[in-house]
Amino acid sequence: MSATDTAASYPEFESITTVTCIGAGTIGGGWAAYFLAQGFTVRVWDPAPDAAEKLSRLIDAAWPALAELDMVTGADRNAWTVHTDLAEAVAGTGFVQESAPEDLDLKRKLLASIDAVCDEHVVIGSSTSGYSMTEMAVDARHPERLVVGHPFNPPYLIPLVEVVGGESTDVTAIDWAAEFYTRIGKSVIRMAHEVPGFIANRLQEAQWREALHMIDQGEATVEQIDRSITDGPGLRWPFQGPMLTFHLAGGEGGMAHMLDHFGPSLKSPWTRLDAPELTQKLRDDVVAGCDIAAGEKTIPDLIATRDAGIIALRRLTAGLDAGQESIPRVTSADEGAGEPGSLGTYRTQVISDWIDYNGHMSEAFYVLVFGFATDQVMDQIGLDRAHREAHSTSLYTVESHIRYLDEVGLGAQLEVTPTLVSAGGKKLHLAYEMRVDGQLAATEEIIALHVDQTTGATAPFPNQVRERVERIRTGSPDWVGRQLK
Numbered sequence: 001m002s003a004t005d006t007a008a009s010y011p012e013f014e015s016i017t018t019v020t021c022i023g024a025g026t027i028g029g030g031w032a033a034y035f036l037a038q039g040f041t042v043r044v045w046d047p048a049p050d051a052a053e054k055l056s057r058l059i060d061a062a063w064p065a066l067a068e069l070d071m072v073t074g075a076d077r078n079a080w081t082v083h084t085d086l087a088e089a090v091a092g093t094g095f096v097q098e099s100a101p102e103d104l105d106l107k108r109k110l111l112a113s114i115d116a117v118c119d120e121h122v123v124i125g126s127s128t129s130g131y132s133m134t135e136m137a138v139d140a141r142h143p144e145r146l147v148v149g150h151p152f153n154p155p156y157l158i159p160l161v162e163v164v165g166g167e168s169t170d171v172t173a174i175d176w177a178a179e180f181y182t183r184i185g186k187s188v189i190r191m192a193h194e195v196p197g198f199i200a201n202r203l204q205e206a207q208w209r210e211a212l213h214m215i216d217q218g219e220a221t222v223e224q225i226d227r228s229i230t231d232g233p234g235l236r237w238p239f240q241g242p243m244l245t246f247h248l249a250g251g252e253g254g255m256a257h258m259l260d261h262f263g264p265s266l267k268s269p270w271t272r273l274d275a276p277e278l279t280q281k282l283r284d285d286v287v288a289g290c291d292i293a294a295g296e297k298t299i300p301d302l303i304a305t306r307d308a309g310i311i312a313l314r315r316l317t318a319g320l321d322a323g324q325e326s327i328p329r330v331t332s333a334d335e336g337a338g339e340p341g342s343l344g345t346y347r348t349q350v351i352s353d354w355i356d357y358n359g360h361m362s363e364a365f366y367v368l369v370f371g372f373a374t375d376q377v378m379d380q381i382g383l384d385r386a387h388r389e390a391h392s393t394s395l396y397t398v399e400s401h402i403r404y405l406d407e408v409g410l411g412a413q414l415e416v417t418p419t420l421v422s423a424g425g426k427k428l429h430l431a432y433e434m435r436v437d438g439q440l441a442a443t444e445e446i447i448a449l450h451v452d453q454t455t456g457a458t459a460p461f462p463n464q465v466r467e468r469v470e471r472i473r474t475g476s477p478d479w480v481g482r483q484l485k
């Protein structure tokens with residue numbers, strides 16, 4: 001870490017290799033798993049005697065999900081340690097995330113203790129669900145670096161983090177925290193003011209209170225409440241939040257019509273909002289309702305269902321935003337270096353669907369990944385989707401030879417480099433190397449023919465494709481720098 005001398009300077013982001021999680025329950029453990037997947041070494045402090053075992057189970061559960069979406073090359077599932085000494089847990093750290101139980105007195109004492117032993121140039125974020133930093137920071141000597149960084153369960157999959165400081169928090173610490181969370185892939189809402197419950201919890205809480213009232217009054221069951229959201233408005237919320245949802249509810253008139261039309265019903269007694277009395281009966285009714293709704297499914301079963309759903313939705317929403325397919329075939333690609341035959345490098349990551357019962361990527365998916373690389377080669381030589389659809393031609397692989405040289409595990413970052421070995425008037429000979437961390441994992445050679453799909457017969461490459469192939473074959477400078485689609 002390289003902090004400079006002024007009190008308001010915080011670590012340079014690139015220099016941070018270690019972060020600390022204080023409290024490693026549902027949220028702190030989820031943060032620890034996320035930080036590990038982002039390539040950090042994680043130091044943990046949690047007074048529970050079984051903290052290490054619990055954390056290990058939590059990381060095991062989170063790791064496959066992280067490998068699907070949010071894991072950097074070289075992330076090490078085992079790069080964490082649990083410490084019994086708080087000072088040891090924060091020594092040399094670049095950031096601290098506190099996720100201890102939601103108890104104001106405990107948070108005050110704990111934040112003051114962390115603050116007392118942690119380098120004053122390190123920002124300390126709290127996962128609190130609703131306390132303000134102003135009320136939590138009262139006993140700290142350096143409240144200027146204390147910030148709320150409110151995550152959502154599970155923090156290893158839900159991108160949102162609400163960031164807000166207290167009255168004594170330095171604005172540069174809030175900026176730093178917002179930038180840090182953003183750099184590690186979180187979606188940050190940087191709040192200008194402290195509001196109890198922040199934004200999302202206020203909204204969740206309003207619904208939660210009304211749901212409890214409805215159960216208390218016998219107006220709805222646990223199952224009906226859940227289904228009213230999952231089969232109802234919940235389906236719209238991943239794509240448009242409550243405001244744009246109602247903008248569309250106003251039809252062509254949008255939100256203006258919505259407000260003019262339904263404004264009067266805002267005064268209808270539809271919601272109670274004040275929390276109901278949490279009587280023993282209400283508590284037992286809600287718990288029993290959840291047990292019935294869960295049926296045979298255990299908590300780990302429900303977590304697996306939830307995580308698979310979030311992963312699918314995040315892929316879908318990312319794809320919709322980018323106007324792409326929901327599963328990116330090639331996560332990045334770069335150009336050939338201008339060497340004769342060079343076609344650049346294609347990168348993708350091994351997802352859990354590709355793992356077989358041996359715990360490694362199944363051989364069928366080596367073919368799939370080489371196939372993705374061939375798709376990109378087709379784009380590069382001008383046989384892209386637009387051309388194929390306009391001319392009803394395509395490349396058909398007529399021969400392939402694969403060598404499986406190494407096992408490839410979940411989350412592995414694959415680099416595939418195709419080379420043009422030779423080209424004829426309607427034929428390409430391509431060779432591929434697949435590497436993980438620079439180690440050769442597989443090779444493939446294919447012979448592919450250009451086929452006119454209306455006749456089913458081979459056809460000569462169009463002139464522009466032949467010219468492009470020739471430039472690639474000779475490593476002509478015209479080829480280098482061509483933008484991939």
Ligand SMILES: NC(=O)c1ccc[n+]([C@@H]2O[C@H](COP(=O)([O-])OP(=O)(O)OC[C@H]3O[C@@H](n4cnc5c(N)ncnc54)[C@H](O)[C@@H]3O)[C@@H](O)[C@H]2O)c1
Nearest residue numbers: 023024025026027028048099100101102127128129151153
């Ligand atoms: N659960 C959620 O959905 C959720 C979501 C967002 C934020 N949060 C917030 O995250 C924080 C943690 O909640 P959780 O759900 O992970 O709770 P949890 O009960 O699952 O975990 C709390 C952990 O803190 C440890 N702990 C107990 N005393 C401690 C102390 N003095 N110092 C450090 N650690 C201590 C416990 O051993 C436990 O491992 C709370 O502030 C909570 O409001 C929770």
